[in-house]
Amino acid sequence: MVKVELLPTKVSWKNGKVDPEKATINPAAAELIELANREGYETAWHRLLQQEPQCGFGLLGVCCRNCTLGPCRIDPFGNGPKRGVCGADADTIVARNILRMIAAGAAAHSDHARDILQVFQYVAEGKTKSYKITDSEKLRWLAKALGVPVDGRTDQEIAKDLVPILAAEFGKYGDEPLKLIEALAPSKRKEVWSKLGVMPRAIDREVNEIMHRTHMGVDADPVNLTLQGVRAALADGWSGSMMATILSDILFGTPKPIKYNINLGVLREDAVNIVVHGHNPVLSMKIVQVAWSKEMQELAKKYGANGVNVVGMCCTGNEVLMRQGIPIAGNMLLQELAIITGAVEAVIADYQCVMPSLATLAECFHTKLITTEPKMKIPGAIHVEFDPKNADEAAKEIVRIAIENFPRRNKARVKIPKHKTEAMAGYSVEALLQILGGSLDPLIQALKEGTIKGVVGIVGCNNPKVKQNYNLITVTKKLIENDILVVGTGCWAHAAATHGFFTLEAAEMAGPGLKKVCKALGIPPAIHMGSCVDCSRILLVLGALADALGVDISDLPAAGSAPEWFSEKAVSIGTYFVASGVLVHLGVVPPVLGSPNVTKLLTEDAEKILGGKFYVEPDPEKAAETIINHIIEKRKKLGWPT
Known part of the structure; x- marks a missing residue:
């Protein structure tokens, strides 16, 4: 079994302040962390160091608070309790905890789809004039995949028939597989899932069953628990997230290659700066x-x-970038730093990855934090309910609040880093095929010949425990140097x-083979495929490659x-990629090490x-080297040159 040391955070104090050089490799971020140190503003890095040392039981996953018999914790060194009050051991507790994480993650992405x-x-029922069907071709592709007639029918008629089919993905009786999985997943994968008994039945059902199984006195078998986690994750990846991506393309347009600028330098001193933050394009596009x-x-x-300057943050930024070329202020750990520039009139948030700390930090400046979803309110923020039926009116009210806030900006406190970079995005599956x-024949040929050695999907997150962007960039650089195409x-x-x-x-920066392909096709060696919910695009590419080659996804020279x-x-x-047959690297240790059996189950x-x-x-x-060797x-097993 692979042994992983629980490394302490690499972020550290320097003269009582966060050391910017240990926190990030982004010079714009380092500049504003230094400003936060001087002025006494609190960021995620400051709060992380205040938490040190973090609870060792929690890091190992051996604490349970699922009922009031506890909280219980298991001594991983064998000197203390070996079971909780109910009798659950470390294997059961760790499996239940990781299962609940899967449930929350699947619920977040799939609720986005809802x-x-x-x-x-x-739109299908004509109840809103604020939105319309933008990509008719993709609508008809989806309809054909799900058995809905398209010939001689209007887009609205087709959409009406699709709604109940897609709604049933969330909840239905019976054990029939989800329609999107039946239509879009590779046949060899479906055989694996059916044989294991993990073919998803309904998104909400799988999440609900996780919560039932992890209740006190129900499932205590770590293998049985983990398989239910696999089932829920598959419902997320191949149905919930897949639905969110496909319907967003139909409503707002399927992304095509587009140029944009990124980093905190996209904020403007002369304009009203609005940061759209979260994950849902329904708000940000409007x-x-x-x-x-x-x-x-x-x-x-x-x-x-x-004028008004709209910039993106996190994944809702990706949504408007991919379709409109909106500049991006940065990823998750830059949300507080954007406010610290003193140049942001409003942060408009829908949901997910929005730090509650933004409300407190905004009080130090003129910035308005505006929440818009009934499922996400933050004390101290302005809440403007966003109704899709009257989206134009709500959007006008929100934008007007930002504009009217501009005169309150203190120009003497504006510190916008000059750093920004030009980049390209918009690589949907359709764009890549074009x-x-x-x-896919040219890509398959390049893979067979070894011009491109393989494909790796790199996804998600910053974590203040890791020097911001360092791991993401180090893995990317190493892979493309070895002729591996990176998508993410x-x-x-x-x-x-x-x-x-x-x-x-x-x-x-790429190896000779990948460099040749990139120059021939006019693409970067690393490809931007969208927001985190758009990992479904990567699934479709892997599934199409496997089907075209007549193999399973697990046979492909691919990793995550x-x-x-x-x-x-x-x-x-990560779980739905593993369940789809992919090696998935994690750079931050998950809370499972308290159970050697669960760790072995997941990693071997x-x-x-x-x-x-x-x-x-x-x-x-080391991670990049292992991925390359994988x-x-x-390639050897496929008989391809290495």
């Missing part, structure tokens, strides 16, 4: 549309600004763009990596039954 589906239903209107641009001038000439989503994409990997010139993950969503994502035994497994390695150099072994 919100998109609701807007899709409003904010962009309204902010760009002549009415709002003129209103901004009336209040002394040279670049390849309409089929979420906060990784912001890091890769910030550090120059999303330009055509970045091909010079989450070098700086923190979120429960990342646990669900899973490969025997699912074709994929987790690989935990905090050192990004890809070489897969």
Whole structure:
């Protein structure tokens, strides 16, 4: 079994302050952390160090608070309690805890899908004029995949028939597989899932069953528990997240290659700066549309600004970037630093990865934090309920609040770092196919010949325990140097763009084979495929490659990596990739080490039954080497040159 040392955080104090050099490799972020130190502003890095030392029982996953018999904790060294009050041992407690993380992650992404589906239903039923079907071709592709007639029918008629089919993905009776999985997952994978008894039945049912199984006095078998986690994660990846991506493309447009600028330097001293933050494009796309209107641009001038500047943060930033080319301020750990620039009139948040600390920090400046979703309110924030049926009116109210706040900006306190980078994004599956000439054949040929050795998806998150962006960039750099094409989503994409990997010139950093392909196709060596929910795009590419080659996904020279993950969503994502037959690297140690049996199940035994497994390695150099060796072994088994 792989042994992983629980490393202490690499962030440290320097003269009583956070050391910027230990916190991040982004110079713009370092500049503002230093400012926060001087002025006494609190950021995630400050709060992390205040928490040290973090609870060792929690880090190992051997504490249980699922009922009031406890809280219980198991001594991992064997000197103290071996079971909780109810009799649950370390294996059961660790498995239950990780299962609940999967449930929360699957619920977050799939609830996102439910919100998109609701807007899709409003459009289908003519209940909103704020949204419309933008990509008719993708609508008809989805309809054909799900058996809905399209010939001689309008988009609205097709959409009406799709709504109940998609709604049933969340909850239905019976054990029939989910329709999206039946339609889109590779046949060899479906055989594996059916044989194991983990074929998802309904998204909500699988999440609900996790909560039932982990209640006191129910499932105590770590293997049985873990398999239910696999089932819920598959429901998320191949149905919930898949639905969110596909419906967003249908409503807002399927992304195409587009240029943009990234890093905190995209904020403007002369304009009203609005940061859209969270994950749901239903809000952010409308904010962009309204902010760009002549009415709002003129209103901004009336209040002394040279227009309105909308910038993205986190994954809702990715949504508007991929479709509108909106500049990006940065990834998850830059949300507080954006406010510390003193130049942000409003942070407009929907949900997920939004720090509650923003409300407190905003009070130190003129910035307004505006929450918009009934499922996410933060004390101290302004709450403006966003109703998709009347989205234009709500968006105008929100943008107007930001504009009217501009005169309150203290110009003497504005400190916008000059750092920003040009990059390219917008690589949906459809865009990649178009670049390849309409089929995967050129990519398959490059893989067979060894011009491209393999494909690795790098996803998600920053974590203040890790030097910001360092692990993400180190793994990316090492892989492309070895002729491995990197695709990815979420906060990784912001890091890769910030550090120059999303330009055509970045091909010079790649190995000779990948460099040749990039120059021939006019693509970067690292590809931005969207927000974290768009990991479903990566699943589709892997499934299509496997089907085209007549193999299982587990046979492909492919892997996944989450070098700086923190979120429960990342646990669900990692699990559905493992369940799809992919080796998944984690750069932050998950809370499972308190159970050697569960650790072995996830990092060794899973490969025997699912074709994929987790690989935990905090050192990004070692992780990249292992991933490269894994890809070489897969190539050998396929009989391809290494």
